[in-house]
Amino acid sequence: MDFLNIFAIVIFVIVYVFISNEKVNKTIIVLLGASIYVIFGIISQENAYAAIDWNVIFLLIGMMITVGITKQTGVFQYIAIKTAKLARGNPQKILILLSLITAILSAFLDNVTTILILTPVTILITVELGVSPIPFIIAQAIASNIGGTATLVGDPPNIMIGSAANLSFNDFLVNLLPIVVAILFVFLLFMYFFTGKNMHVTNERKARIMDLDEDKAIENKNLLIKSLIVLSIVIIGFLTHEAMNLEASTIALFGASLLMLLTGSHEIDKFFQEVEWGTIFFFFGLFIMVGGLVELGIIKSLSILMLKITANNVEKTTYLILWLSGVLSAFVDNIPYVATIIPLIQNMGHHLGTEAIRPIWWSLSLGACLGGNGTLIGASANVLAVGLARKSGYKISFWDFTKYGLIITFVSLIMSTLFLYLRYFLH
Amino acid sequence: MKFASFLNPELIILNKNVKSKEQAIELLVEKIIETENINLEKNYIIEKIKEREKIGSTIIGDGIFIPHARLENYNDLLFGILIPEHPIDENIKMIFLVLISDNTSTTYLGALSAISQIASKRNLIEQLINIKEENDFIEILHNEQIKIKKEIHVEDIMRKEFTVIYTDMTIKEVLDIFYTENILYAPVVNNEKKFLGEIHILYILQKALPDYASMLSNLRFITSLEPLDRFLKEEKLTYVKDIMKKPEKTLKPTSSIVEAALELRNGCKDIPVIDNNEHVVGIINCRQVLHKVLRA
Numbered sequence: 001m002d003f004l005n006i007f008a009i010v011i012f013v014i015v016y017v018f019i020s021n022e023k024v025n026k027t028i029i030v031l032l033g034a035s036i037y038v039i040f041g042i043i044s045q046e047n048a049y050a051a052i053d054w055n056v057i058f059l060l061i062g063m064m065i066t067v068g069i070t071k072q073t074g075v076f077q078y079i080a081i082k083t084a085k086l087a088r089g090n091p092q093k094i095l096i097l098l099s100l101i102t103a104i105l106s107a108f109l110d111n112v113t114t115i116l117i118l119t120p121v122t123i124l125i126t127v128e129l130g131v132s133p134i135p136f137i138i139a140q141a142i143a144s145n146i147g148g149t150a151t152l153v154g155d156p157p158n159i160m161i162g163s164a165a166n167l168s169f170n171d172f173l174v175n176l177l178p179i180v181v182a183i184l185f186v187f188l189l190f191m192y193f194f195t196g197k198n199m200h201v202t203n204e205r206k207a208r209i210m211d212l213d214e215d216k217a218i219e220n221k222n223l224l225i226k227s228l229i230v231l232s233i234v235i236i237g238f239l240t241h242e243a244m245n246l247e248a249s250t251i252a253l254f255g256a257s258l259l260m261l262l263t264g265s266h267e268i269d270k271f272f273q274e275v276e277w278g279t280i281f282f283f284f285g286l287f288i289m290v291g292g293l294v295e296l297g298i299i300k301s302l303s304i305l306m307l308k309i310t311a312n313n314v315e316k317t318t319y320l321i322l323w324l325s326g327v328l329s330a331f332v333d334n335i336p337y338v339a340t341i342i343p344l345i346q347n348m349g350h351h352l353g354t355e356a357i358r359p360i361w362w363s364l365s366l367g368a369c370l371g372g373n374g375t376l377i378g379a380s381a382n383v384l385a386v387g388l389a390r391k392s393g394y395k396i397s398f399w400d401f402t403k404y405g406l407i408i409t410f411v412s413l414i415m416s417t418l419f420l421y422l423r424y425f426l427h
Numbered sequence: 428m429k430f431a432s433f434l435n436p437e438l439i440i441l442n443k444n445v446k447s448k449e450q451a452i453e454l455l456v457e458k459i460i461e462t463e464n465i466n467l468e469k470n471y472i473i474e475k476i477k478e479r480e481k482i483g484s485t486i487i488g489d490g491i492f493i494p495h496a497r498l499e500n501y502n503d504l505l506f507g508i509l510i511p512e513h514p515i516d517e518n519i520k521m522i523f524l525v526l527i528s529d530n531t532s533t534t535y536l537g538a539l540s541a542i543s544q545i546a547s548k549r550n551l552i553e554q555l556i557n558i559k560e561e562n563d564f565i566e567i568l569h570n571e572q573i574k575i576k577k578e579i580h581v582e583d584i585m586r587k588e589f590t591v592i593y594t595d596m597t598i599k600e601v602l603d604i605f606y607t608e609n610i611l612y613a614p615v616v617n618n619e620k621k622f623l624g625e626i627h628i629l630y631i632l633q634k635a636l637p638d639y640a641s642m643l644s645n646l647r648f649i650t651s652l653e654p655l656d657r658f659l660k661e662e663k664l665t666y667v668k669d670i671m672k673k674p675e676k677t678l679k680p681t682s683s684i685v686e687a688a689l690e691l692r693n694g695c696k697d698i699p700v701i702d703n704n705e706h707v708v709g710i711i712n713c714r715q716v717l718h719k720v721l722r723a
Binding site: 088200202203204207208209210211 | 505534
């Protein structure tokens with residue numbers, strides 16, 4: 001192994017370590033790493049920019065703008081309040097229903113945005129009811145990671161996998177929705193039985209919830225109608241994008257532009273404030289660095305090594321990737337992990353056949369997305385939810401979260417293993 | 428807070444063939460115990476109701492019966508409603524059975540007042556008696572806006588006396604008015620008194636500072652700015668309509684105090700209160716919150 005390879009690996013590991021311990025902002029670190037890669041010739045300048053997966057970037061930007069505009073209408077608050085009223089102020093029912101709604105929204109919006117939108121109104125509802133918001137917040141964070149696994153757009157790992165492996169929105173639905181629904185069901189059952197104890201609520205408190213006026217939560221009816229129209233168009237677009245021979249990112253870009261036009265505002269800066277540029281640039285740097293490892297052949301070597309371990313057996317590789325991804329994602333940010341593994345699996349595809357390795361893509365998606373529930377630090381949604389809770393005065397410790405998360409993740413991975421076996425390997 | 432928010436459709440019994448007050452009470456207490464999670468004995472509750480009945484009649488208005496029980500170790504407020512198929516004892520048309528804790532809460536008093544309001548409205552009672560299903564009872568009361576607690580609205584605390592500025596006034600006139608009235612802010616209206624915008628001393632200052640100056644992050648290097656000098660000489664030539672701005676936020680007289688607090692928390696500014704005819708009917712700022720809410 002020559003000097004350049006060792007240097008590249010060392011820089012990569014250093015960047016990974018910094019991403020994990022969060023001492024320095026991860027975007028800055030990864031951009032620095034990317035620049036070092038180009039400066040030292042680990043990857044050439046043209047190849048660096050070519051390594052960026054623009055599908056992923058524009059899908060993210062498109063959805064960030066669309067959701068950013070939609071959330072100004074107050075529609076998510078409306079949904080949360082309406083849900084609480086439908087449950088007549090019963091805290092257990094509210095926990096189940098709000099978790100379900102979080103999961104469904106997360107399938108279409110990214111998990112972090114869903115948590116950002118729903119956590120404050122959830123805390124408000126629970127405080128009015130006089131119960132602790134903590135189980136609700138933990139449940140919603142976990143539900144968002146589960147829900148996000150079901151669709152192409154639900155979680156960044158899926159966006160990356162879909163783009164690299166040429167998998168459509170419908171491919172994800174058909175292959176992953178069944179197991180996600182099953183896991184969600186088991187999770188909600190678990191929450192129902194484990195949180196029933198301390199949630200007695202007086203009629204007076206329930207009355208406070210019934211007194212909420214969800215209609216007043218809608219800030220801009222006009223904008224709401226426009227947003228819902230555009231969202232419907234976008235969803236139909238996602239369902240049919242493969243047939244139309246378009247990437248999901250094109251659909252997202254179209255939706256965002258249309259909504260910006262309909263909003264009628266001339267202040268374009270306001271729209272673009274909704275984009276998390278830090279995240280976008282993090283992706284830029286990450287793609288370049290992973291591109292560098294690919295260029296040097298390091299990824300190829302790793303993939304050959306992995307195939308040796310599993311003796312070129314697709315089934316064994318599937319389970320290996322599932323559990324490896326699941327365990328690692330609980331501790332490591334799943335986006336850089338998935339970015340690194342994708343070319344590895346693509347390489348396997350060259351040896352074993354691109355159709356044959358399909359199950360491995362699904363196991364990567366399941367492992368990377370569900371593994372995020374394993375610990376407090378496993379997913380950004382978890383960290384954000386706990387952060388918002390702390391700002392409102394509710395402390396959730398690492399272990400408070402992880403004790404639920406570990407069990408859920410373990411059960412999810414077991415269920416996923418069974419699912420993969422039954423679906424792809426049982427003949 | 429609306430009275431309707433307290434009601435549970437599962438605790439509304441319709442069109443039961445009930446012959447006596449005692450039978451009605453027993454039915455309601457049974458329903459309550461079965462539906463809600465109350466660990467109290469049926470007989471205990473009925474005893475307490477009887478105790479209260481001994482003190483005096485609980486029938487009000489035109490046949491509204493309000494049997495209620497003050498209960499130990501019970502920290503809640505619950506309503507059971509029964510509408511008999513035929514009036515009981517020839518005049519009872521509607522029964523509100525109330526369970527309360529043994530220390531009277533203000534909410535309970537508010538609830539009693541709400542029931543009295545219902546009792547005083549003949550048409551409302553007719554509507555309620557003739558409903559087809561339980562949820563209608565709640566919906567009718569919800570639409571009738573029968574309230575338990577008087578909510579504080581902006582119109583209860585806003586300042587109703589204030590000076591307005593007209594669009595055709597000059598800045599000189601505005602500054603004179605501000606000086607003599609000792610104010611820094613005023614709403615701007617047209618001749619029909621319709622609200623058009625607002626003017627604050629800051630906006631006048633900002634006009635004196637042109638865009639290019641405000642694009643610089645600091646002006647430490649200059650002590651006299653030409654546009655400001657010129658402006659001070661030309662007060663008579665500038666009009667309100669050139670300086671006034673549309674407010675960032677307005678409130679309605681019926682806006683709640685919670686909404687007002689949310690707007691004010693971003694910096695205690697003056698917020699105009701506009702009614703449905705676009706007239707400005709009041710101004711609210713943090714001072715009013717202090718005087719009328721925090722230290723009422």
